[in-house]
Amino acid sequence: MNAMTTLRGTAATGRGLLAVRAEAQPKKPATLDDVLVTFEAFKKQNDAAIDEIKAGKTDVLTTEALDKINAAIDEVTAAVDEQAKIIAAAKLGNGAVIGDIEADAEYTAGFKAFMRRGEKGIADFEAAMSKGTDADGGLLAPIEWDRTIGDKLKKISPMRRESRVITISVAGFKKLFNDRAVGSGWVGETASRPATSTPQIGSVDFTPGELYANPAISQGLLDDAAVDLEQWLGGEVDTEFARQEGIAFLSGDGTNKPHGILTYVTGAANAARHPWGAIPVVNSGHATTIPSGDALIDFMMDLPSEFEANAKLFLKRDSLRALRKLKDGQGNYLWQPSYVAGTPSTLNAAPVVEMPDMPSIAAGNIAALYGDMEATYLVVDRVGIRVLRDPFTNKPFVHFYTTKRVGGGVHNPEPMRALKISA
Numbered sequence: 001m002n003a004m005t006t007l008r009g010t011a012a013t014g015r016g017l018l019a020v021r022a023e024a025q026p027k028k029p030a031t032l033d034d035v036l037v038t039f040e041a042f043k044k045q046n047d048a049a050i051d052e053i054k055a056g057k058t059d060v061l062t063t064e065a066l067d068k069i070n071a072a073i074d075e076v077t078a079a080v081d082e083q084a085k086i087i088a089a090a091k092l093g094n095g096a097v098i099g100d101i102e103a104d105a106e107y108t109a110g111f112k113a114f115m116r117r118g119e120k121g122i123a124d125f126e127a128a129m130s131k132g133t134d135a136d137g138g139l140l141a142p143i144e145w146d147r148t149i150g151d152k153l154k155k156i157s158p159m160r161r162e163s164r165v166i167t168i169s170v171a172g173f174k175k176l177f178n179d180r181a182v183g184s185g186w187v188g189e190t191a192s193r194p195a196t197s198t199p200q201i202g203s204v205d206f207t208p209g210e211l212y213a214n215p216a217i218s219q220g221l222l223d224d225a226a227v228d229l230e231q232w233l234g235g236e237v238d239t240e241f242a243r244q245e246g247i248a249f250l251s252g253d254g255t256n257k258p259h260g261i262l263t264y265v266t267g268a269a270n271a272a273r274h275p276w277g278a279i280p281v282v283n284s285g286h287a288t289t290i291p292s293g294d295a296l297i298d299f300m301m302d303l304p305s306e307f308e309a310n311a312k313l314f315l316k317r318d319s320l321r322a323l324r325k326l327k328d329g330q331g332n333y334l335w336q337p338s339y340v341a342g343t344p345s346t347l348n349a350a351p352v353v354e355m356p357d358m359p360s361i362a363a364g365n366i367a368a369l370y371g372d373m374e375a376t377y378l379v380v381d382r383v384g385i386r387v388l389r390d391p392f393t394n395k396p397f398v399h400f401y402t403t404k405r406v407g408g409g410v411h412n413p414e415p416m417r418a419l420k421i422s423a
Helices: 005-010 032-056 060-088 105-117 219-224 229-251 293-301 306-308 317-323
Strands: 166-167 174-177 201-206 209-213 216-218 281-283 312-315 350-354 366-371 377-391 397-410 416-420
Touching: 060 317, 060 416, 174 350, 201 397, 209 229, 216 219, 219 229, 229 377, 229 397, 293 366, 293 416, 312 317, 317 350
Parallel strands: 166 377, 281 416, 312 350
Antiparallel strands: 174 201, 209 397, 216 397, 312 366, 366 416, 377 397
């Protein structure tokens, strides 16, 4: 029995959900079925909370249970998504895997041979020896240690994945824009033909900024460590660069870094930077929150239908948790879990993309973006990541001077809408 089994057993009652913990029991992988079961429990509990509000009373236990189920949906959905990523990356192969460490094939084969047929060959399986005493073989059986390094979570924005990305071979990039403002008119056979308006061409510069890291490791540690520290450090720098550029793609001020998409919305710092104007803003209709499903639908319907085919909803996880409670006019929940591994959940039929660096739902914030991000935002790479291995500057340390030049900005504001928490 695990937390999900407990969930199934208490879904009908709602209250007391997840109260039973069983960490000592083996934890089975989360499945799409678990997501659906959890969401059904969420809907029942939320409907109970709505009924209490309509009756003029609220029960703190009902609210607490609802919050626990909402958090459980986050956990199970994230677990399913992570399993899909692992499968896609082929990390689950034919061998057994414990965490991120593959089982020792030679040890396993030797153990099976000894247990089944009495065959020997590995010191650990000699019947006259034991690991309990050093002299009897304990020295031959040192404690195994994890040859991987556990990583603290760094939340990486999916902005690069969702945007249009180009690589340039020179110092910068200039994009030209046509306003298509050519004039025309109807005339009679012999009437004069006065001049009509001519389209205007505008331009926007995309100048790469530079990211750098300069970590150092002693030469002795590089020589003696059982872990490939150069490879490990390279992966850490790559992850940090992804985190930094993701933040800049959303809110960067353009000074030695990309121009963030949020700076292009109406009223923001770069609202006048693009020849076609700013990203339009739609107010939520309430000073501090998104009050109803109707408000969300009005926001999404403001996007021209020409851009709807590839449109997605971009918001942070906390905001998604709040929006799960919204319903349409027929009482149907706008949020629906995914039924296919690797496919995002939907909100009002639009795929949801979690952006950890998006603002929360609070007064005056841009809490969500909706539209075609690939048609809206441009990421400009100059060459890629470069690493200079420097063992001379600071002996006995070896520095790994790592740089990356990347820029970004809005190349078309029309396929995007921004939701502002405002009355």
